[in-house]
Amino acid sequence: xxxxxxxxxxxxxxxxxxxxxxxxxxxxxxxxxxxxxxxxxxxxxxxxxxxxxxxxxxxxxxxxxxxxxxxxxxxxxxxxxxxxxxxxxxxxxxxxxxxxxxxxxxxxxxxxxxxxxxxxxxxxxxxxxxxxxxxxxxxxxxxxxxxxxxxxxxxxxxxxxxxxxxxxxxxxxxxxxxxxxxxxxxxxxxxxxxxxxxxxxxxxxxxxxxxxxxxxxxxxxxxxxxxxxxxxxxxxxxxxxxxxxxxxxxxxxxxxxxxxxxxxxxxxxxxxxxxxxxxxxxxxxxxxxx
Numbered sequence: 001x002x003x004x005x006x007x008x009x010x011x012x013x014x015x016x017x018x019x020x021x022x023x024x025x026x027x028x029x030x031x032x033x034x035x036x037x038x039x040x041x042x043x044x045x046x047x048x049x050x051x052x053x054x055x056x057x058x059x060x061x062x063x064x065x066x067x068x069x070x071x072x073x074x075x076x077x078x079x080x081x082x083x084x085x086x087x088x089x090x091x092x093x094x095x096x097x098x099x100x101x102x103x104x105x106x107x108x109x110x111x112x113x114x115x116x117x118x119x120x121x122x123x124x125x126x127x128x129x130x131x132x133x134x135x136x137x138x139x140x141x142x143x144x145x146x147x148x149x150x151x152x153x154x155x156x157x158x159x160x161x162x163x164x165x166x167x168x169x170x171x172x173x174x175x176x177x178x179x180x181x182x183x184x185x186x187x188x189x190x191x192x193x194x195x196x197x198x199x200x201x202x203x204x205x206x207x208x209x210x211x212x213x214x215x216x217x218x219x220x221x222x223x224x225x226x227x228x229x230x231x232x233x234x235x236x237x238x239x240x241x242x243x244x245x246x247x248x249x250x251x252x253x254x255x256x257x258x259x260x261x262x263x264x265x266x267x268x269x270x271x272x273x274x275x276x277x278x279x280x281x282x283x284x285x286x287x288x289x290x
Contacts, residue, residue, distance in 0.1 A: 005070065005108060012077040012101040019084050020098045023091055027131040041200050042128045048208055049124035056118070063110035073108025076100050095130035102129070120207055127200075137196050138187070148174055154190040154235065157228070158183075161236045169239070176235075181243030183235065191231030194263075198223030198270065205274075223270055230266040234258070 028039040053060065065073065080101035087093035102125070106114050115122050127133060141150065151174040158176050162169040169178050174185045202223045206216035234253065241249040252258050 005074070008074050008077055009105050009109065011081055012105055015081045015084055016098045016101045019088065020094050023094055024129075024131060027091060031131060038134050038197060038200075039131060041197070041204060042131050044204055045124040046128035048204065049121035049128065052121045053118065060110060060114070060118075063114055065108055065111035069111045070108045073104040073106070076104030077108065078104075080104065091132060092130060099126065099129055124204075124207065134193065134196050134200065137199075138192055141192060150190040150192050151185045151187065154232065155185045157232045158185070158235045158239060161232055162239065165236075167240070167243075176239050178239060178243035181239070183239045183242055185235065189231075189235060189238075191228050191235075194227035194231050194266070195224045197263075198227040198266075201267075201270075219274060222273060226266060226270050226273070230262055230269070234262045 028042065031039045077100075080097045084094070084097050084101075087097045155171045155174050155176050159169050159171045162176070162178070167178060169176060171177070176183050176185065199220050202216060202220040205211070205219060211219075237253055238250060241253060
């Protein structure tokens with residue numbers, strides 16, 4: 001039974017790594033080149049999960065799966081191996097099949113109780129399996145809200161910022177108009193992705209520092225507010241560059257490099273705000289006292 005189990009597990013690992021690892025790495029590189037910082041969160045989530053599992057390896061090896069659990073895990077691995085060649089057309093399909101193989105390996109090796117004792121690393125591994133998991137909240141938002149709601153909210157905030165700075169602007173739906181130029185707020189520029197990014201960052205910080213649920217909620221709200229404010233500043237800059245500067249300025253701030261600069265400034269402000277509020281210091285004290 002042990003040899004048979006090891007053979008099935010190795011087949012699952014080989015198939016999963018051969019098909020999915022290349023897609024995972026390629027997607028991460030493409031996102032980084034495009035100016036997205038989500039790959040860094042993906043890698044961080046995977047690292048935190050593996051670190052916790054490695055620290056508890058002596059306890060994990062004592063877990064034993066029952067015969068029924070072992071058979072169930074082998075079925076999941078076998079289904080993953082069987083269906084993987086048919087999932088190569090879509091990244092989310094590959095991620096789902098690889099998740100099936102991963103769950104099958106865990107259940108057949110350590111049993112279902114593994115998930116009871118190591119829920120946090122399990123969540124982090126699921127979070128890091130698909131690099132594009134950040135698009136899921138966007139689909140939910142668009143399905144549950146009227147069309148272009150977030151675009152209109154962002155257009156209103158940009159118009160308010162321009163008026164505060166003394167620019168004679170007005171809005172028409174999702175268009176922000178200046179006397180000599182206009183910008184249209186689309187889905188990629190409405191700040192929703194940045195808010196999701198900060199929300200996921202807050203969750204990872206909370207798990208890394210063992211924060212309480214209330215503290216995670218606080219820093220998540222702070223992160224979303226900071227993301228919205230910085231995105232408003234960026235779109236305001238783009239509107240000014242369209243109306244009063246040259247096209248190269250707009251292209252630079254609209255490209256990946258411009259996005260990375262604003263992301264760096266956003267994360268820096270977020271970090272110093274957390275330090276100023278002593279949330280991370282409190283987390284260290286709370287962790288050390290436990």
